[in-house]
Amino acid sequence: xxxxxxxxxxxxxxxxxxxxxxxxxxxxxxxxxxxxxxxxxxxxxxxxxxxxxxxxxxxxxxxxxxxxxxxxxxxxxxxxxxxxxxxxxxxxxxxxxxxxxxxxxxxxxxxxxxxxxxxxxxxxxxxxxxxxxxxxxxxxxxxxxxxxxxxxxxxxxxxxxxxxxxxxxxxxxxxxxxxxxxxxxxxxxxxxxxxxxxxxxxxxxxxxxxxxxxxxxxxxxxxxxxxxxxxxxxxxxxxxxxxxxxxxxxxxxxxxxxxxxxxxxxxxxxxxxxxxxxxxxxxxxxxxxxxxxxxxxxxxxxxxxxxxxxxxxxxxxxxxxxxxxxxxxxxxxxxxxxxxxxxxxxxxxxxxxxxxxxxxxxxxxxxxxxxxxxxxxxxxxxxxxxxxxxxxxxxxxxxxxxxxxxxxxxxxxxxxxxxxxxxxxxxxxxxxxxxxxxxxxxxxxxxxxxxxxxxxxxxxxxxxxxxxxxxxxxxxxxxxxxxxxxxxxxxxxxxxxxxxxxxxxxxxxxxxxxxxxxxxxxxxxxxxxxxxxxxxxxxxxxxxxxxxxxxxxxxxxxxxxxxxxxxxxxxxxxxxxxxxxxxxxxxxxxxxxxxxxxxxxxxxxxxxxxxxxx
Amino acid sequence: xxxxxxxxxxxxxxxxxxxxxxxxxxxxxxxxxxxxxxxxxxxxxxxxxxxxxxxxxxxxxxxxxxxxxxxxxxxxxxxxxxxxxxxxxxxxxxxxxxxxxxxxxxxxxxxxxxxxxxxxxxxxxxxxxxxxxxxxxxxxxxxxxxxxxxxxxxxxxxxxxxxxxxxxxxxxxxxxxxxxxxxxxxxxxxxxxxxxxxxxxxxxxxxxxxxxxxxxxxxxxxxxxxxxxxxxxxxxxxxxxxxxxxxxxxxxxxxxxxxxxxxxxxxxxxxxxxxxxxxxxxxxxxxxxxxxxxxxxxxxxxxxxxxxxxxxxxxxxxxxxxxxxxxxxxxxxxxxxxx
Numbered sequence: 001x002x003x004x005x006x007x008x009x010x011x012x013x014x015x016x017x018x019x020x021x022x023x024x025x026x027x028x029x030x031x032x033x034x035x036x037x038x039x040x041x042x043x044x045x046x047x048x049x050x051x052x053x054x055x056x057x058x059x060x061x062x063x064x065x066x067x068x069x070x071x072x073x074x075x076x077x078x079x080x081x082x083x084x085x086x087x088x089x090x091x092x093x094x095x096x097x098x099x100x101x102x103x104x105x106x107x108x109x110x111x112x113x114x115x116x117x118x119x120x121x122x123x124x125x126x127x128x129x130x131x132x133x134x135x136x137x138x139x140x141x142x143x144x145x146x147x148x149x150x151x152x153x154x155x156x157x158x159x160x161x162x163x164x165x166x167x168x169x170x171x172x173x174x175x176x177x178x179x180x181x182x183x184x185x186x187x188x189x190x191x192x193x194x195x196x197x198x199x200x201x202x203x204x205x206x207x208x209x210x211x212x213x214x215x216x217x218x219x220x221x222x223x224x225x226x227x228x229x230x231x232x233x234x235x236x237x238x239x240x241x242x243x244x245x246x247x248x249x250x251x252x253x254x255x256x257x258x259x260x261x262x263x264x265x266x267x268x269x270x271x272x273x274x275x276x277x278x279x280x281x282x283x284x285x286x287x288x289x290x291x292x293x294x295x296x297x298x299x300x301x302x303x304x305x306x307x308x309x310x311x312x313x314x315x316x317x318x319x320x321x322x323x324x325x326x327x328x329x330x331x332x333x334x335x336x337x338x339x340x341x342x343x344x345x346x347x348x349x350x351x352x353x354x355x356x357x358x359x360x361x362x363x364x365x366x367x368x369x370x371x372x373x374x375x376x377x378x379x380x381x382x383x384x385x386x387x388x389x390x391x392x393x394x395x396x397x398x399x400x401x402x403x404x405x406x407x408x409x410x411x412x413x414x415x416x417x418x419x420x421x422x423x424x425x426x427x428x429x430x431x432x433x434x435x436x437x438x439x440x441x442x443x444x445x446x447x448x449x450x451x452x453x454x455x456x457x458x459x460x461x462x463x464x465x466x467x468x469x470x471x472x473x474x475x476x477x478x479x480x481x482x483x484x485x486x487x488x489x490x491x492x493x494x495x496x497x498x499x500x501x502x503x504x505x506x507x508x509x510x511x512x513x514x515x516x517x518x519x520x521x522x523x524x525x526x527x528x529x530x531x532x533x534x535x536x537x538x539x540x541x542x543x544x545x546x547x548x549x550x551x552x553x554x555x556x557x558x559x560x561x562x563x564x565x566x567x568x569x570x571x572x573x574x575x576x577x578x579x580x581x582x583x584x585x586x587x588x589x590x591x592x593x594x595x596x597x598x599x600x601x602x603x604x605x606x607x608x609x610x611x612x613x614x
Numbered sequence: 615x616x617x618x619x620x621x622x623x624x625x626x627x628x629x630x631x632x633x634x635x636x637x638x639x640x641x642x643x644x645x646x647x648x649x650x651x652x653x654x655x656x657x658x659x660x661x662x663x664x665x666x667x668x669x670x671x672x673x674x675x676x677x678x679x680x681x682x683x684x685x686x687x688x689x690x691x692x693x694x695x696x697x698x699x700x701x702x703x704x705x706x707x708x709x710x711x712x713x714x715x716x717x718x719x720x721x722x723x724x725x726x727x728x729x730x731x732x733x734x735x736x737x738x739x740x741x742x743x744x745x746x747x748x749x750x751x752x753x754x755x756x757x758x759x760x761x762x763x764x765x766x767x768x769x770x771x772x773x774x775x776x777x778x779x780x781x782x783x784x785x786x787x788x789x790x791x792x793x794x795x796x797x798x799x800x801x802x803x804x805x806x807x808x809x810x811x812x813x814x815x816x817x818x819x820x821x822x823x824x825x826x827x828x829x830x831x832x833x834x835x836x837x838x839x840x841x842x843x844x845x846x847x848x849x850x851x852x853x854x855x856x857x858x859x860x861x862x863x864x865x866x867x868x869x870x871x872x873x874x875x876x877x878x879x880x881x882x883x884x885x886x887x888x889x890x891x892x893x894x895x896x897x898x899x900x901x902x903x904x905x906x907x908x909x910x911x912x913x914x915x916x917x918x919x920x921x922x923x924x925x926x927x928x929x930x931x932x933x934x935x936x937x938x939x940x941x942x943x944x945x946x947x948x949x950x951x952x953x
Binding site: 034058061062064065068088132133134138140141144229230233234235236269270271272274275276277278300301302304305308309312313315317319320323324327328330331333334335336337338339340348350352355356359360362363365366367368369370371372373374375376439441443444445446447448449450452453454455530550 | 637638639640643644645646653655658659660663664666667670671672677678681682685686687688691694696697698699700701704705708709712713715719720723724726727728729730731732780784785786788790792793795796797798801802803804805806807808809823825826827828829830831832833834835836858906920926927
């Protein structure tokens with residue numbers, strides 16, 4: 001990376017702790033999310049080992065409930081969402097030709113809040129046991145639990161959730177305000193569109209969760225009675241609040257994956273996205289409908305046939321825009337020249353897998369039949385088909401696709417393909433049998449099943465599949481380690497890209513584009529390539545570039561929250577006040593210290609351009 | 615090469631068949647082997663939805679396979695594919711056809727959803743009405759008209775419509791008999807009582823397996839119950855003998871004494887006893903010890919000796935009994951049979 005005399009550079013660990021650069025924060029998100037993904041995956045494998053044989057006694061009772069709770073919570077909040085945020089951070093500003101996100105400082109706050117929240121939650125394993133009430137934490141199971149597990153859940157996720165909300169708002173503002181000249185809304189790449197809609201969903205869904213967590217926290221820490229029927233409370237309040245957040249959350253997760261798949265399919269078919277405006281409209285519609293279907297998680301709760309029917313039909317309606325997307329992807333490939341790189345393989349695996357998860361979703365939307373499916377392994381199969389077969393395959397695809405841009409290295413294609421096949425085959429072996437396990441009477445979240453109920457064989461196969469998925473992930477790790485050596489250096493545009501993120505040299509300069517590019521159409525880089533330029537036309541002359549200063553305050557602000565979290569968990573008010581006091585002090589410092597950032601001089605930018613570094 | 619390919623296809627075909635032939639599961643547990651009207655209709659809904667969905671899958675997969683095979687990049691091809699913006703006709707087609715398919719699915723969906731709930735009112739004369747209460751980790755069954763309370767084993771006459779009122783004594787559970795009907799949650803609190811109904815089917819002398827389907831704590835996996843469907847005649851006899859039974863004048867006087875001293879404050883036998891634990895009336899006829907262990911003396915002793923070992927987190931205390939006392943009370947309990 002170019003060094004600039006005008007600005008004191010921090011190096012090493014201090015650089016990472018203080019960075020406000022969206023590219024570095026993206027990497028931090030990816031690393032932290034990847035770490036939690038490994039933990040969540042390990043928890044899954046432990047559960048599958050327990051379920052490999054009937055009447056097994058390895059992880060039973062409360063310990064198993066802790067594993068299932070932490071697996072779900074970790075995967076959703078601490079692995080999937082941060083990895084998505086990693087890509088959004090690393091790629092979205094590049095795709096719209098921005099210098100950074102709108103609020104770089106808030107961006108750092110968002111990351112550190114997520115990180116410390118996740119850390120707090122996972123420390124519960126060593127401090128009296130993890131939460132055991134499921135990732136849904138239904139009251140009163142979550143309110144009557146006497147150990148501190150659920151307290152860690154509430155406080156950890158509350159802190160991490162605040163970070164997510166900050167991130168969502170940041171990306172909304174970034175997309176609305178920071179687009180390069182000519183980058184109209186209807187020229188934005190699909191990944192940017194999907195991230196934009198996802199950020200909107202975060203803005204409306206996470207406050208519901210925040211409120212829910214406050215109620216649960218007050219019930220546990222201050223003996224409130226929101227969910228206590230003996231004191232006039234009602235247990236269903238939690239279920240409604242949770243799913244009013246929880247269903248949009250599903251779309252928060254899957255929409256960015258749709259975006260990634262759209263980019264990858266288009267690039268590796270060498271064709272523009274088929275039906276671009278329909279794709280945009282479908283994305284927005286899915287996001288909108290996502291708020292109207294939460295009761296389909298509650299069909300057996302007893303809300304009556306009217307509510308159940310309305311939400312059933314609303315749920316079915318989501319299948320329509322989703323179907324539009326599937327066909328548009330297939331017709332993007334139609335007439336193209338498909339290159340089966342690893343990134344494309346994951347995308348190619350994504351489409352049929354997601355369709356299978358989608359059709360079981362439509363089956364689940366039928367309340368009268370859902371009475372049989374609900375809370376059985378059929379549901380487990382369904383949501384793993386959409387979340388692992390959909391989202392995770394999408395994220396793997398994005399990782400192989402954007403790895404050269406993010407890390408200036410390429411991943412090995414052969415190892416990548418081994419990674420894909422192990423993971424893909426393992427995935428289907430794990431979850432396909434679970435469809436009929438559920439229909440054959442196996443409820444979800446059980447730590448054991450008795451022999452002689454014809455559930456043995458399928459469970460065994462399922463565990464073998466889980467081990468294959470684990471092996472696939474290990475191959476990915478090996479691939480990442482190998483890629484770190486110098487001979488795997490990436491080129492600027494390894495995939496014959498079509499969008500702006502491939503129009504900069506590697507490594508990406510810290511200011512992104514030396515001159516903000518002029519966008520002349522959808523797939524702007526492709527437009528320039530066909531016009532014979534091969535490079536973006538600048539929209540401005542070379543000039544000084546204003547950059548934000550790094551700051552350690554986001555780290556300390558989040559550390560303060562972390563300390564306060566402990567205070568509330570153990571009802572130790574001194575610790576809580578110290579933590580919150582720390583938060584206030586960092587806020588105060590942020591307000592009174594004038595920080596105007598710094599400028600990269602025109603001369604330096606010109607030197608970078610000359611040297612091929614910008 | 616071609617022959618080998620064909621063989622490969624045959625092998626995978628057989629593999630698929632084998633998967634299908636693995637069967638539809640345990641006939642007393644599987645929703646795929648429905649008994650009675652409700653489970654039958656739910657199974658039909660599954661078939662309708664799965665047929666439509668398989669149609670969708672086949673169309674997508676065939677189209678997809680064709681595209682993947684046909685449009686792969688050939689070596690040496692340096693041409694640029696035509697950049698197509700879209701096609702209104704096609705896009706309209708794959709919007710409208712799914713809408714039609716969903717309407718086909720939505721009609722029976724709404725119909726059945728109303729059907730399964732509209733009848734969830736107190737029973738008429740020829741129908742049976744029961745109240746189910748979920749406890750961590752056992753089930754209480756009250757027959758209000760017959761004025762009896764039993765636990766863990768629901769005895770029902772065949773070919774009868776059963777109305778169920780559901781509630782919970784602690785956390786949320788979910789009442790599920792896959793062979794007979796889908797599940798409904800049991801919520802704590804008077805405001806959230808639930809109702810459902812099902813039909814017991816025509817088979818008699820069969821024991822269906824029931825499960826708790828909502829995470830309810832450490833022993834959620836062990837919160838099983840049984841539904842014994844008998845002939846109407848046998849059902850009448852069962853009710854009569856259940857009500858006539860008392861735990862007095864047992865041949866096992868020692869066991870009876872131990873029971874009356876240590877157990878009766880929570881467990882009822884006959885007309886006497888507390889109700890914080892499951893009723894043990896007719897315990898000797900039951901199918902399982904603690905809902906999960908095989909029904910024999912050894913297991914019963916194991917359970918009484920250390921309940922936490924068998925069902926972690928349950929509320930039965932470890933009563934301080936000597937081995938002889940446990941032996942005696944086990945004999946007493948296993949002898950509690952309904953005539």
